[in-house]
Amino acid sequence: MSVDFTLKIGGEAGQGMQTIGYALSKTFARSGFHLFANQDYMSRIRGGHNFFQIRVKEEPVYASSEEVDILIALDKATVEMHRPELKEKGVIIFDGEHIDISGEPSHLLSVPLERLAREEGGNKLFSNSVAVGGALGILAYQFDILAQVLKEVFVKRGEEIVENNIKAARAGYDFMQKNYKDFCLSPLRSGRSDKKMLISGNEALSLGAMAAGCKFMSAYPMTPSTGIITYLAGKAKQCGLVAEQAEDEIAAINMAIGASFAGVRAMVATSGGGFSLMVEALGLAGMTETPLVIIEAQRSGPSTGLPTRTAQGDLEFVLHASQGEFPRAIFAPATVEDAFWSVVKAFNVAEKYQVPVIIMSDQHLADSYLTCKKFDVSKVKIERGIISDAELAKIKDYKRHRFTQSGISPRALPSQEGRIVITDSDEHDEEGHLSEDLEIANKMAQKRLKKRQGLASEIEPPKVYPHENTEIVLIGWGSTYGALREALDVLINKGMDVSLMHFQEIWPFPAQFVSSILSKAKKSFCVENNATGQLAHIIRAETGKEVTAKILKFDGRPFSWQYIIRELKKGGKRWSL
Amino acid sequence: MSVDFTLKIGGEAGQGMQTIGYALSKTFARSGFHLFANQDYMSRIRGGHNFFQIRVKEEPVYASSEEVDILIALDKATVEMHRPELKEKGVIIFDGEHIDISGEPSHLLSVPLERLAREEGGNKLFSNSVAVGGALGILAYQFDILAQVLKEVFVKRGEEIVENNIKAARAGYDFMQKNYKDFCLSPLRSGRSDKKMLISGNEALSLGAMAAGCKFMSAYPMTPSTGIITYLAGKAKQCGLVAEQAEDEIAAINMAIGASFAGVRAMVATSGGGFSLMVEALGLAGMTETPLVIIEAQRSGPSTGLPTRTAQGDLEFVLHASQGEFPRAIFAPATVEDAFWSVVKAFNVAEKYQVPVIIMSDQHLADSYLTCKKFDVSKVKIERGIISDAELAKIKDYKRHRFTQSGISPRALPSQEGRIVITDSDEHDEEGHLSEDLEIANKMAQKRLKKRQGLASEIEPPKVYPHENTEIVLIGWGSTYGALREALDVLINKGMDVSLMHFQEIWPFPAQFVSSILSKAKKSFCVENNATGQLAHIIRAETGKEVTAKILKFDGRPFSWQYIIRELKKGGKRWSL
Amino acid sequence: MVTIDDYQGQVTAWCPGCGDFGILQALKKALVDLKLEPHQVLIVSGIGQASKLPHYMKCNTFNGLHGRILPVATGAKIANQELVVIGVGGDGDNYGEGGNHFLHTIRRNIDITLLVHNNRVYGLTKGQASPTSDPGFISKVQPQGVISSSFNALSLAISLHASFVSRSWSGDIDHLSWLIKEAVQHKGFSLIDILQPCITFNKKNTYRWYKERIYKLAEEYDPANRLAAFKKAEEWGDKIPIGIFYREKKPTFADQLFGLKKGPLFRQRLDPSQVMPLLETLS
Amino acid sequence: MVTIDDYQGQVTAWCPGCGDFGILQALKKALVDLKLEPHQVLIVSGIGQASKLPHYMKCNTFNGLHGRILPVATGAKIANQELVVIGVGGDGDNYGEGGNHFLHTIRRNIDITLLVHNNRVYGLTKGQASPTSDPGFISKVQPQGVISSSFNALSLAISLHASFVSRSWSGDIDHLSWLIKEAVQHKGFSLIDILQPCITFNKKNTYRWYKERIYKLAEEYDPANRLAAFKKAEEWGDKIPIGIFYREKKPTFADQLFGLKKGPLFRQRLDPSQVMPLLETLS
């Protein structure tokens, strides 16, 4: 049977789960497996309950599973909370010298984590490395790879730390092999997949921005988007870019607009609350036709909500945000790979049409790691839409907001000799000067809105998998792709005539395409991480078609494929209270 | 023939058009006429071109007309711009000693405005009073009423100013009667209508708030909403309320939320740009279930746009504003009378359901004056939804956010002995303490959303006039009512089988009702002061039904009934570029 | 008689050893010493580690948005002057996101006490620089170290004519609780900037670092002299003064507001007929 | 050679006699004296009467949102350090809506010159009090008169270690244009608070009122002494000083930014292959 197992590490915030979870993930990724890892953490720095869950598979994997094979419990709460998720043959690795677990002992693998940590590493802080080693031990997998990964992960903290971690892990590995031989799962052999990257959503978004030539990024810290400015700030020197922490989100977006106006590719990243504060300046970008990329990493709302949990509750907000009407594009990457390419495309679209482009991420995408093939950077095309000096020289009477057929006006940058660039948040004339003239107002509004046509032609319609013309269509957008895709494969295997229509680009809305797909299906189910079914609402507004039912979830936790299938069996719900 | 004439005063900002336009309006209103007056002004303090237009009618009047009977031109630009609007028998009153007008002289009534002003009032500043007197002269209407009104209007500026204004007006009146006898329209007799108020949208909204017992209002100045804080601040001492100018809109809304939490009815007023800044705290009100009334006075966007012009471009923004999902209500008063009652209702709904209620006004409603019957204040009911001390005493274990069937939790105020009131912008438990529990998160979100049902039951479906079951339905919302109503009467008179479905309360959306109306009609036309047809979009999202065509206008100027009829003849447009 | 137990709240979610605990303890002590009952007190907080504080107490609580403590507190105080209103939040909350409200609330001199847990870092979001971080402070978002100058809330408040400007630290519960009492009793806006170690993210300004530097303003120090106060507020480095830097008696916002002359807003009967004479003037 | 005519802009929409005209004239003069061509200059303004200024000039212009002058200017300056970036706006723009940016832009010491047309009133919205209005200032929204204290931008800027803090007024074009030149040449953030009569809405602080009170800082005045500067900045009433209150040489924001070491951002070639080594580390 091919490999497909799930490993979950649970404990308190501050116990270093993120680090060792990442190390373990990297070990598997490097071994030729496909892998999906997601994180669940509280809005606190120490204590509480967090977990890091890794699903390792021989075949491509898209999402986590509800069932756990190996549970590494760094505290008792973890055992209590996650024991029900354990498979029949699953095991719990825990420190029996510190945690007292009652119940059927057959799968309880007590390892003296703390003791071994102290003995080998000299500090109980290395307990989790012991546990990780133990997990590898039970899989009887090559220790060397883990050792190498631990080295890389801890290298910045000095040689001693590296050594101690490795020793601690080794102790766990050996302990397991010695004491729980019988429990060992069938020894794991290396996967067959070629070399992969292990990358999170936030990393992919950040790298996408860098590949696209983003030179200025500003943000105010806000989970789950903070990882983006963190990543970029870390590369600022090396790559010649500026990542500035602003005094607030209003400053962040206005800075980015200023930078973009002055000629660089600029971006902001935030979550819903911060985006709320950016709404006024979103309209400023629309009105002044300043290109801008915004990453809106959704978390569970309303208001502060569950600050570290996932949701898809901001779609209609983002679609309609800011007073008045102006064109925008909205992308919603489905995977980490998508995340990378969506930012690249966002910058091109933003500059080509001189509009804001918003990328809807969420905590689930931002914090999850996925294995994927190295991005082919040579495919990155940069289309700036700035008129060249040569073109500019040909224009006698340069006007920043000239009326054109496409609605796209010539964009020059300030500081070019002999030309000046003027723009205004007030309605303005072609030059950019404020104007209250009725005719001009009318024409200028039309000019801006005309850009919708061009924009619409850039949009990829939703992907339909495996093919059109099925009886049932599942519909999703953004980060739910993984769970939907896994669910779909199961359903198809069971012989159901079902497909998935998944949106990675939402606006301008590909109404015709969607309409035709829905027309052919008998039943459609819209699956969304929110309480009202926002995409379903947009679909109806744009096509007049109502989905058969909605499958919704709004408790801050991502979908699992099992959940989707269960709800589908119940017929979905028209969510009404 | 019954009276129906239009008088337009045009000139530069700073020439006092608002004051004399108001005085003239009041004169007609007091004389038993129906009247509609609207204002068009630029975003500047002096110069440019503004006008004040009054339509006086024997029968009820709902909107202005495109055709002008008497044009008072305080400058030459006025003549140039508005001459084409003049009716065949229309006249222009202007100062021939200062303005040189060429062309057909038959309707040019030159009056030495400045000279008479100097002679009678001692200052050319009284020119416009001369002009107003002249207008009345040409109508041969009772001068006494105007004299009385001028007295009231200028009383605060001292007796001398009053006297001089009256003298100047008298001079204009006499000059007209003497020199232009032949031009005099058939002398005006008093209207038959009983005593009316003359009131603007902003005044009506302010008075509605006061009638409802609003004790705290905060705002940051922003056209066209500023009149509301101005009005309330003026009455603060007399009526015991606080109207605070905040440092920014974010402060304004957070202050109002604090005040509401502490137990008073609280409100904010702003326009789209300011509302953008309030979006985050809108969600705070939703999450903490703090009642709040927001007046969103729309102006032409996007961004700063045309700051002093009208639009209906913020509907979908307001509907979806803020991250995450929570219930809200949206009203859109159609007339000044409506404006008053909508605020009264808004406070009741906000407190009963502990939700934010947003009232969509716009520049056209805010600044227009209409005659109407004195509001019957005895009909104002105040329903606070705060639990009484007696009820509270019965509750052992008070929990601010208790789970209930209706979703409405008991609202107590801080400072009551023995109870404490706790709330949080984070997801919280019944007590109000922050909680990350999955079950609680789920239940609390459902509890909040459950309130939608009750809220929906409060909503008045759109008014259908004159009756259902017509071949054609016009659809509108908010301040376009006047123009639509006038257009309708004309169309019906012409024998068309047409009705108007007009929304004064938009959300929760009365989908069933709307659906049934649309099902019966052959053709429907949605008329909106925006570029994309936002209500039409919502209608489709909520009913699946698409309107036949949209009649849109987005140049910052209000509809006229003539415009609507012209567009209707063209078949409306599916606005696409 | 009110006791500390009456203020017993939820289980804390702070890191063991965090300076926030000292502030919590001092606040409870001060309120008990002032004989204030939980229902008489309203704490308004924002978002951050510091802003979780009211959950670990037990009194009226409005835990609002990041950065918006002061406007909510202002609205609540205007609506109900009988409440003792205390704002609690972090340096990010109050000097970063909420900087504008800080300025203008000082200008209003409204009778609110503001406790700023100044750990000189963004705690809850995991260690970015805050406005009060020292130049050179290194974090993941500031890998080259902070290059902006540090925000000195005391001199700023003094420059704005704040009527009560003070500093304490989480390591001296007696001093801090004394100061809170003074601040609450002061009529007008009172700022207490509270230096607080963040053991997780601020490895520079540790308990020990503060302990070695902090000293109390001398008995002779005269908090009525603005210029001297400004000078004192500039003192920072090897020696860090704590205490009341500046104090001035002046009318509070609510004292002056015409709209409150008829008594506390929340006690007023709502009377629609109030508008009848106003409607009259429109005819 | 650049001349005043090169800066000729649109027809103004200000009230005849407004102080804004003097500021416009002084700014043009300063730029011409500095031999700056219109394409080398970027004016960023907000919304208000003052913020209309760039339309009455002719140079690169970003007329943004009310209150958001400084962040836009900051972004533009970071992107293109070769531009002379000048912020222009009202007292409402900069000290009201934009107060937070004012604080933090000062902290950054970024090389921008900010001209605040301080007419001590909200002009464009028809006469409400602004943060700098005097207590007692009566308007339609403040019928009982302002009861908050007045915002003194100079002392506040000094308290925040601003590196160039100055005041002038619209009635002395020579002084103002000299000051603008000094400010533009200063490396770092330069504040010029410009007292300006609003003839329509501020009937108190008239041309004459200023004329009677304003005097120039003495030659001997030493703008290097912060404490003295703070004291001087507090002077207000019968005598109102103008000039450079405080000036200090210190590194600008952009001077220090690691990310700019490779040269001006806007000149950099966009090179996707930059990320290849980073992708490598992920395997």
Ligand SMILES: Cc1ncc(C[n+]2csc(CCOP(=O)(O)OP(=O)(O)O)c2C)c(N)n1
């Ligand atoms: C509008 C908004 N932006 C950002 C955040 C994310 N956020 C939460 S707490 C915090 C900063 C915390 O720092 P501080 O206020 O100093 O409190 P501390 O945790 O250090 O006590 C931030 C940026 C938010 N909740 N809301």
Ligand SMILES: Cc1ncc(C[n+]2csc(CCOP(=O)(O)OP(=O)(O)O)c2C)c(N)n1
């Ligand atoms: C977000 C926002 N709030 C409010 C306004 C309305 N507004 C326009 S100008 C202005 C104030 C003008 O005062 P100031 O900045 O001092 O400039 P002045 O007109 O006095 O030169 C206001 C409040 C706006 N444009 N945007």
Ligand code: SF4
């Ligand atoms: S992160 Fe810092 S401030 Fe927050 S609880 Fe931990 S030690 Fe305290």
Ligand code: SF4
């Ligand atoms: S209103 Fe005042 S500031 Fe504005 S242009 Fe007129 S005089 Fe100048």
Ligand SMILES: [Mg+2]
């Ligand atoms: Mg902090």
Ligand SMILES: [Mg+2]
């Ligand atoms: Mg001003």
